[in-house]
Amino acid sequence: MCHESVAMCAMIGIPDEIRGQVTAAFVVVKVGYRGSPALASELQQLVRTRLAAHEVPRVIRFVAELPRTTTGKILRRELRHMVHDQ
Numbered sequence: 631m632c633h634e635s636v637a638m639c640a641m642i643g644i645p646d647e648i649r650g651q652v653t654a655a656f657v658v659v660k661v662g663y664r665g666s667p668a669l670a671s672e673l674q675q676l677v678r679t680r681l682a683a684h685e686v687p688r689v690i691r692f693v694a695e696l697p698r699t700t701t702g703k704i705l706r707r708e709l710r711h712m713v714h715d716q
Contacts, residue, residue: 633676635663640696640704641687644713655687656709658695665692689713 631639638658646652657673659665670690677686697708 633673635659635669636673638696640706640709642706642709642713644689644710646688652688653685654689654691654709654713656691656693656696656712658693 636657637660639655641653641655643651644654655673657665659669663669670692673690674686691712693712697705697712699705
């Protein structure tokens, strides 16, 4: 969330054959920015400076919006479905 291009984000764990589970990030970018492989790499580098190596997202998906409940909580189970649908 501290990157200038990120409006909102959420992270979940997803299955991985080698590690068992890895982190996936879903990112909504602010108006005027576009999701790209370069931005994904930049975000991973930023996370590396602040968190442990295992917390760096291996997968970054740029989405228009995050699924939310009526009270505004992020529906992580819906994010898991989005990983499997792609």
